[in-house]
Amino acid sequence: MKDVTKKRHRPLTESEAAYRCGYAEGRRFGGCQAVMARVEGFKLPLRDIKVLYIPQGFDAIDAGVIGALKQSVRECIVGSPAAMLQEAAQHRPDVVLVMNGLHVFPADHLEQVNGIRGLGIKTAVWFVDDPYFTEDTLEICRHYDVVFTHEEATVAFYHQHGASRVIYLPLAVNPEMFQPRRAEPQHQYDVCFIGTGFWNRIALFDELAPFLAGKKVFIAGGLWNRLKRSDLLGRFLHEGWIDPNATVDYYNGAKIVINVHRTDKSGEDNRNVHQIEGRSINPRTYEISACGTMQITDLRADLPLYYRPGYDIETFASASELRYKIQYYLENEDKRLAIAMRGLITTMSRHTFARRMSQLLEHL
Incomplete structure (x- = not known):
């Protein structure tokens, strides 16, 4: 009779886990190098x-x-x-x-x-x-x-x-600063978020806390003492400013980087009494993708003008959708890397400051 007992996989040893991480990082970084070789340089008109x-x-x-x-x-x-x-x-x-x-x-x-x-x-x-x-x-x-x-x-x-x-x-990225790097073990995480703890971000991470508690997570920035679920997320928090050079390291080391735009509501860390709606994407959108890392961002109206959701970037509209997509892409490395590589080539081909300055100077 066929044994249908579910196989139990033994935990990986420390050396086996390190090997897997090293292999996965080598695969990602090698893919980034191949993509960067395909990007055509943009020569600015003088x-x-x-x-x-x-x-x-x-x-x-x-x-x-x-x-x-x-x-x-x-x-x-x-x-x-x-x-x-x-x-x-x-x-x-x-x-x-x-x-x-x-x-x-x-x-x-x-x-x-x-x-x-x-x-x-x-x-x-x-x-x-x-x-x-x-x-x-x-x-x-x-x-x-x-x-x-x-x-x-x-x-x-x-x-x-x-x-x-x-x-x-629109904004853009500085490719001399934000670019693929080989990630060292101390920068490798399942999920990363770097930014100020504005109230809409706090609400999202409080809701995600039970799910993220079982992952390897890096959260950095100011105002994260606002969290209610610091009992679950406290060990992941790094309070204070992370300089751009370190940010690049963490973006490169993460399997998934979350991007959450700040709320546009007046009075919630903003000076927007005129209640102007936020429709446009932030600089972080370009910076994450320029590092050759999978990005999952909340929706902004003009995002499809610059990226194709599901192709070179992923999006979410609720905490439950974000939770599902994090789990899905952590379990599906090939699909995660494919989106990350397409996001990298889109960013470096279309959304650098060299291209934006060319547009700006035409108007001047």
């Missing part, structure tokens, strides 16, 4: 203009923009928020490009912008935190000649409130 760039102090974006500008204009000067009027008067650029105009900018920011325009120099700002600070950007937008925003929903809003020229320009 424009005969001088740009004074004013950074916001967030290297993941600033470094990508500066690198792309230096390849594409006659001269790129990097200034500072506190002295941009003085620097504009000294260098006489054709255009002053300001990143965001928020957070690190001084109280006389707009007076400086008006002074630059008084010198006959064109000014442009690129809002990359929309729509979460519209109470502030509403005033800022009126002072610039050209307003770029990564959030499609704010274009009409700025037009209605006095901005003369508003252009939707």
Whole structure:
């Protein structure tokens, strides 16, 4: 009679588990190298203009923009928020490009912008935190000649409130920073999330806690003390800032990286009393995929313009759907890697700062 007793698999030894992890990582990284060899380089057209760039102090974006500008204009000067009027008067650029105009900018920011325009120099700002600070950007937008925003929903809003020229320009990735790396054992996890513990993210992870408790999970960022289920997730938490270089390591080491956009509701860590809807994807969308890692993100309206859900990215609309997809892709390595590799080639072929700067400069 045939023995139908279910086979019991013995636990892997430490060396066997290490071998499996090493083999899986070698397979992923080898696939990434093959994909990167297929990506055609994008040569920026050189424009005969001088740009004074004013950074916001967030290297993941600033470094990508500066690198792309230096390849594409006659001269790129990097200034500072506190002295941009003085620097504009000294260098006489054709255009002053300001990143965001928020957070690190001084109280006389707009007076400086008006002074630059008084010198006959064109000014442009690129809002990359929309729509979460519209109470502030509403005033800022009126002072610039050209307003770029990564959030499609704010274009009409700025037009209605006095901005003369508003252009939707999505964000991108700096491939010199976010790229495939060989992941060391200390960075290897089943599931990774890096970001601030905004309330909508807290609610999601509280609901997922019993499921994630049995996985190898890495969660990092500020405000995660808000969690109710720290009894289950506390050992996974790494409170505080994770710098971009370490973020790349963790993205590369994770089997799955979760991306959750912050809520657009006013009063929930936002300054969005105008209730502008968030429709556009965040920079993390590009950065995760640029590392050759499987990404599962919540839905944003313009996501299908840049990625194909189920092909080069995965999406979820509820905690139960996210739970199911995490389990499914952890158990189906081939499908997980296929989506990750397609996401990598989409990102590196279409969504780098070099390509975005080419679009931006066409408008200037």
